[in-house]
Amino acid sequence: MERISGYIISALLGLICFTVRANAQDTVQFPMKIRFGIEAAGSAKYFYEKDRVNFEGYFNIDLSEKYSFVFIAGRSDYSYARYRDTSFLMYDYRTKGTYFRTGFDVNLLKPEKSQGKYSVSVGIRYGLSHFTYEIPTITHKNYWGKYHTSVSSTDEWAHFFEFTPGVRAEITKNLSLGWAVSIRKIIDAGTGQHLKPVYLPGYGNGSKSFSPGISYYIIWSIPFKTKRIIILPEEEEEDEGDLQQNPGDSTPDGFRQ
Amino acid sequence: MRRSVPGFVVIIISGFYLLLCSCLEVACVDETEAYVKANFYSYSDGQMIIPDSLTLYGINMESDKIYNKAIITPPVLLPLRDSTYYSTFIIIINGVTDTLEFRYWSYPHLVTKECGYTFYHHIDTVYHTKNAIDSISKTDENVTTINGENFRIYY
Numbered sequence: 001m002e003r004i005s006g007y008i009i010s011a012l013l014g015l016i017c018f019t020v021r022a023n024a025q026d027t028v029q030f031p032m033k034i035r036f037g038i039e040a041a042g043s044a045k046y047f048y049e050k051d052r053v054n055f056e057g058y059f060n061i062d063l064s065e066k067y068s069f070v071f072i073a074g075r076s077d078y079s080y081a082r083y084r085d086t087s088f089l090m091y092d093y094r095t096k097g098t099y100f101r102t103g104f105d106v107n108l109l110k111p112e113k114s115q116g117k118y119s120v121s122v123g124i125r126y127g128l129s130h131f132t133y134e135i136p137t138i139t140h141k142n143y144w145g146k147y148h149t150s151v152s153s154t155d156e157w158a159h160f161f162e163f164t165p166g167v168r169a170e171i172t173k174n175l176s177l178g179w180a181v182s183i184r185k186i187i188d189a190g191t192g193q194h195l196k197p198v199y200l201p202g203y204g205n206g207s208k209s210f211s212p213g214i215s216y217y218i219i220w221s222i223p224f225k226t227k228r229i230i231i232l233p234e235e236e237e238e239d240e241g242d243l244q245q246n247p248g249d250s251t252p253d254g255f256r257q
Numbered sequence: 258m259r260r261s262v263p264g265f266v267v268i269i270i271s272g273f274y275l276l277l278c279s280c281l282e283v284a285c286v287d288e289t290e291a292y293v294k295a296n297f298y299s300y301s302d303g304q305m306i307i308p309d310s311l312t313l314y315g316i317n318m319e320s321d322k323i324y325n326k327a328i329i330t331p332p333v334l335l336p337l338r339d340s341t342y343y344s345t346f347i348i349i350i351n352g353v354t355d356t357l358e359f360r361y362w363s364y365p366h367l368v369t370k371e372c373g374y375t376f377y378h379h380i381d382t383v384y385h386t387k388n389a390i391d392s393i394s395k396t397d398e399n400v401t402t403i404n405g406e407n408f409r410i411y412y
Contacts, residue, residue, distance in 0.1 A: 082373050090373035138365055138374045140339055142290060143323065144315060147339035147376075149365065194366040194377065207370050 030227045031116035035060040035176070037219035039074070052199075053077040058217055063104075065111040065229055070123060072101040076131075076201035091138045097131025099202025101162060111229045116221075117170035119178070125162040127184065129202045132156070133191070156190035160203050166215075174221045182213040285372035288402040292334035293359065293380070297350075300391035300411040307331060308412070312349035316356070319347070332406060339363055339376045350412055353389035360384070361400070368402065377401050383408065 035058070042054030056074035063069055077096040084090050103125030107114055135151040166180025189196050189206045197206030204211035299306045311329050314322040315338075323346075324333065337344045337359060345358040360382040365374045378400040383393050391411045400407055 080370075082371070135365075135374075140365075140374065140376055142339070143318075143321070143336040144338040144340070144344070149339075151365070194364060196367050198367065198370050205370055207367055 026231045026233055028112045028115070028229045028231060030065045030111050030114075030229050031223040032062040032065075032225040032227050033116055033221040033223050034062075035219045035221045037176075037217045039072075039215050040218050041214065041216040042074075042076075051079045051081075056215070058219065060105070060219075062116075065114070065116075065227060066107055068105045068107070070101075070103055070105055070125065072125070074099050074202055076199075078199045078201070080198055088141070089137055089139055092136050093133070093198040094136065095131055095133040095197060095199055095201065097129055097201035099127060099129040099131075101125040101127040101202060103162070105166075110231075112231055116223070117176075119166075119168040121166055121168070121180075123162075123164040123166065123180070125164065127160040127162055127202050129158040129160070129200055130156075131158065131197070131201045133197055135195075151195065154191070156197075158190045158197070158200050158203065158206070159187040160200075160211075161185045161187065164215075168217070168219065170221070174223075176219040176221060177217070178219060179214060179216045182215065184211045184213065185209065186211070283371055285369065287368050287372050289368050289372050289375050290336065291366075291375055291377050291400050291402050292336055293378075293400050293407050294332040294334060294405065295393075295408040295410050296332045296406055298409050298411050303411075305331070306412075308350045310349075310351055312347075314347055316345040316347060335359075337361060337363070337376075337378050337400065348390075350389040355386045355388050355390045357386075357390075357393075358384040366401070375402065380407065 037058035037060075039054070039056035039058060042052075042056055054074060054076045056072060059071045061069050075096075075098050079092075079094045081092045082090045103123055105119070105121040105123040107119045107121050109118055109120050132153055132155045133151075134153040138149050138151070140147050140149075162182050162184045164180045164182040166178060168176050168178030170176045184203050186200075186203065186206065186209055189200060191197055191206075200206035200211075204213050297306055297308055298304065307329060309328065310326045311324050311333065312322060312326055313324040313333065313335070323335070335344075335346060335357075342362060343358055343360050345356065348355050348357050359380055361378040361380045363376045363378045366377045367374055380395065380398045380400060383395070385393055389412045393411070394409045396406045396409060398407070
């Protein structure tokens with residue numbers, strides 16, 4: 001009887017120890033964060049491309065260890081002149097406007113690897129752009145000679161979608177760097193089919209149905225909650241597989257015959 | 258001991274390379290002229306028939322001919338004047354002279370960022386004399402850079 005109760009006590013202690021060990025290994029304390037950032041590429045480009053000014057702010061909040069909500073707001077001021085040769089101005093285009101992009105990011109990293117610091121994500125966003133544009137000079141030359149015209153300042157709204165894979169890494173405590181490539185698809189440029197915008201704030205080249213882009217972010221993170229995530233243990237299939245592959249290679253004591 | 262560079266640092270830095278690659282400009286490769294495109298047909302049987310000789314030029318521009326006693330590859334291309342609502346041409350088919358006038362309205366159209374703007378036209382009316390030309394029928398009143406017949410000239 002004493003022996004049986006000894007076994008039971010040992011089994012219970014073993015079970016408790018196993019549970020404690022399992023909790024220690026298979027649980028991740030995941031920091032949920034709010035992130036604020038700026039897009040650095042647009043500002044950096046200004047130093048070598050003076051006719052384009054772009055400022056963009058970034059807000060992101062974790063909804064879970066996998067999903068986060070994203071809101072981006074920006075302001076663009078752009079002018080562009082296209083010449084056929086140095087003396088022939090084909091057109092001169094100016095636009096400025098405000099844009100917003102909002103949507104969700106899905107972090108593809110597992111929580112134990114991400115730790116709230118790293119992200120390899122894909123995102124989808126809806127974009128809205130409110131802009132004014134004018135074309136002070138359009139010059140067209142054909143058989144009959146040169147003709148000049150212009151389009152006066154016009155106020156428009158445009159809509160687009162964006163698919164954006166990206167990466168982000170925390171480089172020091174709460175400070176992250178990240179970049180994302182973007183493929184944007186125009187829904188409506190707002191200008192009709194003949195005067196498609198040469199540049200659409202928040203979108204890029206508005207004369208194209210698809211517009212690629214890249215954004216480089218500097219991000220400050222603020223943890224607001226810690227979420228306890230239980231990680232399901234992975235099955236140890238590799239060892240079994242090895243044994244199945246070489247069933248007769250080894251003797252029971254581990255030596256090759 | 259050798260320390261390896263973390264993969265994330267490499268990925269973050271590679272973003273700069275993509276950023277630099279995104280600033281390249283490309284050349285214009287699209288059609289930038291919107292011509293009236295016309296084909297010639299026989300008024301007797303309606304079959305397409307190419308004139309043996311065609312001369313075409315804008316009125317008062319005899320020194321600058323668009324076609325000069327040419328054997329054409331159809332369609333014949335007629336450039337319209339952007340600054341007015343009409344363009345008049347002198348057309349000489351197999352040595353017989355006619356006058357051809359298009360009435361239209363024009364509007365600018367962005368081809369691409371690289372190619373700039375061209376002018377599209379919407380033809381309202383076409384007038385012509387009847388020396389060699391029997392009649393002209395309209396197949397598409399929109400004159401754009403897209404290939405397609407706008408008029409059939411029966412002679």
